[in-house]
Amino acid sequence: MSASLHIPEEMMSELHSHLFPGDHDEHGAVIAASVMETSRGTRLLAHRLFLAVDGVDYVPGQYGYRMLTADFVMDCVLECAELKMAYLAAHCHGGSTSVGFSQTDMQSHERGYPALRDIVNGPPVGGLVFASDAVAGDIWFPDGHRSDLDVMVVAGYPRRILRPEPELAPAGAGEQFDRQARLFGDRGQEILKNLKVGVIGAGGAGSIIIENLVRLGVGELVVVDPDRIEPSNLPRVVGSKRGDTLPQLTHRRLGRVGKFFERFRATKVRIAKRHAREAGRTRMDALPISIMEPRAAEALVDCDHLFLAADTMQARLVFNALVHQYLIPGAQMGVKVQIDKESGAVVDMFAANRPVIPGKGCLFCNGLIDAGRLREEATDPEELRRQRYVDDDDVPAPSVITMNSVCASLATNGFLMSVTGLLDPVDFGWTKHDPRTGEFFEEEPRADESCQECSEEGRRGRGPTRRLPTFYRG
Structure with missing residues (x-):
């Protein structure tokens, strides 16, 4: 062993x-x-x-x-x-x-x-x-x-x-990966083949991440997402088909019957696994459950890299803990489009890629995990509706595949450069891209020495000696 x-x-x-x-x-x-x-x-x-x-x-x-x-x-x-x-x-x-x-x-x-x-x-x-x-x-x-x-x-x-001594040169990458191996070499392709990568969220950005990783030749993926495909997801989820939504059985005119059959729509992880099987040879463990389930988080603890492509506070909480507790570099990405409620005008728009590295600042240090929203997400949906004065969550946020592609490509490109040795060893930053101006903005992540998540006194390197913040079973 x-x-x-x-x-x-x-x-x-x-x-x-x-x-x-x-x-x-x-x-x-x-x-x-x-x-x-x-x-x-x-x-x-x-x-x-x-x-x-x-x-x-x-x-x-x-x-x-x-x-x-x-x-x-x-x-x-x-x-x-x-x-x-x-x-x-x-x-x-x-x-x-x-x-x-x-x-x-x-x-x-x-x-x-x-x-x-x-x-x-x-x-x-x-x-x-x-x-x-x-x-x-x-x-x-x-x-x-x-x-x-x-x-x-x-x-x-x-x-x-x-290593104790230089590694022997690997065999050639083969015809399939010839063009990309010309960039990072046969050794780089061998590195990708031996990696296990976790992706939390298989929707708009996550499905593009999965597509990139499979076509790069990453050996093993663990994909976690509890959701099923909906008609509004089809323009953004790579590999999805209209038939995955069961349109004949779930049409709104069918009323309660249609609502019943929505539970049989294809899961996003099933779509991801099907598409991966068609596109490459990557092994995939597809988990159609919440990242808050201990089984999902435990499947990720021995990954070599993590991608967070889900924007719930609970997903951020578990991802953040995994990165620092198990020393797994990762990246949190997403798209934000803020619309003025009165005029409908776009107030803000950006695609973000945030590498999260053990000991170099975390989502808590940088105010990206909100305790109030964590409490809301843990609240029963009916109780939550009674507590709210304005139910903004019933209004879907704008989302387009092109902006998802930007943040997904930034994140997977950073991962590729990092693991194959092509990334310059310089101070890294978090990147925001404004598609309206074409500008990129760099942010330097903060690291709080007393943070209970990413510091030595917190989770950093504690592995299985500390419980992850999932729904505890036991």
């Missing part, structure tokens, strides 16, 4: 600066990581970083060149035990793209890790050794078996992968 370590970009930057300050010496640290077991292997999620102070916590070794002091190790191990997280000791060697443990390192693991595993009492313990652009790991599991670390994923923008 494979093992991977996922770490927020800012934590990785802090760790790298500590291990490689430019003195060409050896330095040490410890990472506390939550542990998630999935069908894809063991995923370790970096939650907290402990930097060993040279000469105090990291001193000349009894057997090797340097070692962590017993007091520092014990403090970190007890903290990991309290958090119910794995203990991962890290140090550095020279070199750049290849690295491995010395014989002295392995002997040290064999002397110390069985006892540390007993203290942590459940999660694994292990060691990491870094070169400037490589990492190797030796992970000791509670059942007694050991595993190498296959990869370290830096969950940033761009997404980066570190």
Whole structure:
């Protein structure tokens, strides 16, 4: 079974600066990581970083060149035990793209890790050794078996992968993907093939996202949307057909009978799966349920990227938690058209793409999750109508496929550049496009250090040690 370590970009930057300050010496640290077991292997999620102070916590070794002091190790191990997280000791060697443990390192693991595993009492313990652009790991599991670390994923923008040594060149991408592989190479196409991507919402923007991902050759998709297709969706939902709406059975002239048969219209996820099957070879898990159902959220926890194409506050809440709790980069997108109620004139119009990256600000920090609307969405519909003075939700918002295409293309293009290594490693921003002027506007997301969602004190890297904000079953 494979093992991977996922770490927020800012934590990785802090760790790298500590291990490689430019003195060409050896330095040490410890990472506390939550542990998630999935069908894809063991995923370790970096939650907290402990930097060993040279000469105090990291001193000349009894057997090797340097070692962590017993007091520092014990403090970190007890903290990991309290958090119910794995203990991962890290140090550095020279070199750049290849690295491995010395014989002295392995002997040290064999002397110390069985006892540390007993203290942590459940999660694994292990060691990491870094070169400037490589990492190797030796992970000791509670059942007694050991595993190498296959990869370290830096969950940033761009997404980066570190391995013990350079990966072998993959086989050719094949005729189907020849033209796009000329852009990001056979290795980029292989990366896409091995990714699992989640899409929340399969409507106007979500169906275009799915179309893009399938045609790019992404290997696996999880699509979540509880809704069924309606006639007004047909101009915007990719792959939908008039027959999906059951027009002969649901015509308004049929009254209650037509209303009854509306429940048999095709679900949006069924349409997405059918279209994906016709357009490519992507495997799809299509879930026609609310993202607030634990089963839906749990299907997304081991994804490599998330797209939020649903605009309810509940969907934003769960997406935001998944990104930071499970260290999964994502993007929230949508279209807003504001109409003056009196004149009918367009007041505001934009398509938005907001990359949401672990530790770099979240939807809560930026005022995009409204507690009042969350309460409304959790309220019984009849009670909600009684509470409202003006029922604006009964007036459908304007929506057109062209604006959905803009935000969907911005989001999938950002994802593509990030995972294939073509994205410049610069500060990212959130983008708004005004189709009336053709202008693009950049916004810098805010990050609140005390945020209970995206900070270390909040959900960041806590994985299954904290419950997601879904409808609890149990």
